[in-house]
Amino acid sequence: MSDRSVLEGTILRGKAFEAIEGRVILSDGQIVGVEEEPVESDDVVVPAFVNAHTHIGDSIAKEAGEGLDLDELVAPPDGLKHRLLREASHEETVAAMERSLGYMRQGGTAACIEFREGGVDGVRAMAEAAEGLDVDVVTLGREEIAAMEAGDGFGASGARDGEFGRERTATRKAGKLFGIHAGERDPDDINGALDLDPDFLVHMVHPEPIHLDRVEDRNVPIVVCPRSNLVTGVGTPDIAELASRTTVALGTDNVMLNSPSMFREMEFAAKLSDVPAREILAMATHHGAEIADLNCGVIEEDRDARLFVLDGDSDNLTGYQNAVRAVVRRAGVADVREVVLQTAE
Known part of the structure; x- marks a missing residue:
């Protein structure tokens, strides 16, 4: 029936x-x-929304780290979030992530693209947190190829943190999604990220003209997280300029720093950039779905x-x-x- x-x-x-x-x-x-x-x-x-960049594991550390800069907050392996994640029990981490996913659902989010710390164990913890919920979590493992194999792809921290050539090759062979942070604090890691031929970039706060030309030539999608960028003091992306070059999607980034509310992200992005509302809504919905190959x-x-x-x-x-x-x-x-x-x- x-x-x-x-x-x-x-x-x-x-x-x-x-x-x-x-x-x-x-x-x-x-x-x-x-x-x-x-x-x-x-x-x-x-x-429904697609939140195109999250770190939901940070749910165990909401509003921690007042006064710390970006590296002190989130840089691997010894940034505050990584220390707190290591100290938290499996049960605490899973329960906190499940609560964040529940909140996202209440706000109309159908799916997210999660950069998940903790290797294979982190990917499995995310699956446990999402079990029984109808929010699609596209989990990109980190730190090891085995995490990519256990999840839906690989989420690289950035070209300044490593070369990631092996991980990119393995991810491509597996037919999975490869994303990488780039241009968050400065432009120095953008060319290295683009050299990996990623499926998408995250942040791109500080691109130079040559980087924008490369992005446009290759049609590389970009996920922007302007609230997070403001909180960490790295500046804010030129959303209108990025959108004139390629597909742009919205993400809420670290739950440690921001609630995973796409309503808040859209409002901030719209008022920051004065990009038309229809374009902002596209960034919050079908642009993220296209990156993740979702039919929503x-x-x-x-x-x-x-x-x-x-x-x-x-x-x-x-x-x-x-x-x-x-x-x-x-x-x-x-x-x-x-x-x-x-x-x-």
């Missing part, structure tokens, strides 16, 4: 997020119809039924004049009425 349901309201349809009045029809984990017609609902139906992030037929519903008559949203801007610049977790995270079998 088909598992069929209907969501009504203002639908943000397609990759352009066209705001139409109507209904979305879901069946067996898939969007099977988007119908435009008058309905009696104040709801706003939005494609867009409300259209044959996509997985992964979306959420906002109460358009909440105290925060009532009276909005532009649905996309309201989602990007104003909405929050408290406005979420329902989250639907289903995947076609």
Whole structure:
């Protein structure tokens, strides 16, 4: 028997997020119809988010490290987060990650791309934390090739920390995802990162013209995390310039430093850059899905039924004049009425 349901309201349809009045029809984990017609609902139906860069293991150390610089906070192997991760028990780490994933789900996040510390054990702990949840965690192992083999790919810390040639070759042979931090504190590691032919770069706060040309020539996607960059004092990315060169997605980075809320990340990115709201919403949804090869992030037929519903008559949203801007610049977790995270079998 088909598992069929209907969501009504203002639908943000397609990759352009066209705001139409109507209904979305879901069946067996898939969007099977988007119908435009008058309905009696104040709801706003939005494609679920894809958080394209997380460090969820940091959930055991929220708001630790006040006054420390980037290296003191997160640099391997002796940055504060790495010491705290080593000191935490397996049970503490898993429980904290599970709570963060639950919060992400409440806020309409369908998936994340996780750079997971701790080698094979870290990858397995992430799988344990996600078990029973319907949030897709694309886990990129770190520190050893075996972690890549146990997960969904490899997440490199940066070209200044090692050469990563063996890891890149092994990841390519495995047909898995390879991402690397680059240009976070300065431009010195960007060419080294690009030489590895990564599937995507993270941060790119300090690119020089030659780097932007290389990114554009190779069409290398970039994940930006502007709240994290501001907190760690490295500056903020030129999101508009990056978006003019390649595909840009949004991530929330370290849970140690920021809540994994895509609403907060979108609002900050939009107001920091003045990039149009539709483009910011794309960065938070289907751009990340494309990097991770997920069939979500867009409300259209044959996509997985992964979306959420906002109460358009909440105290925060009532009276909005532009649905996309309201989602990007104003909405929050408290406005979420329902989250639907289903995947076609």
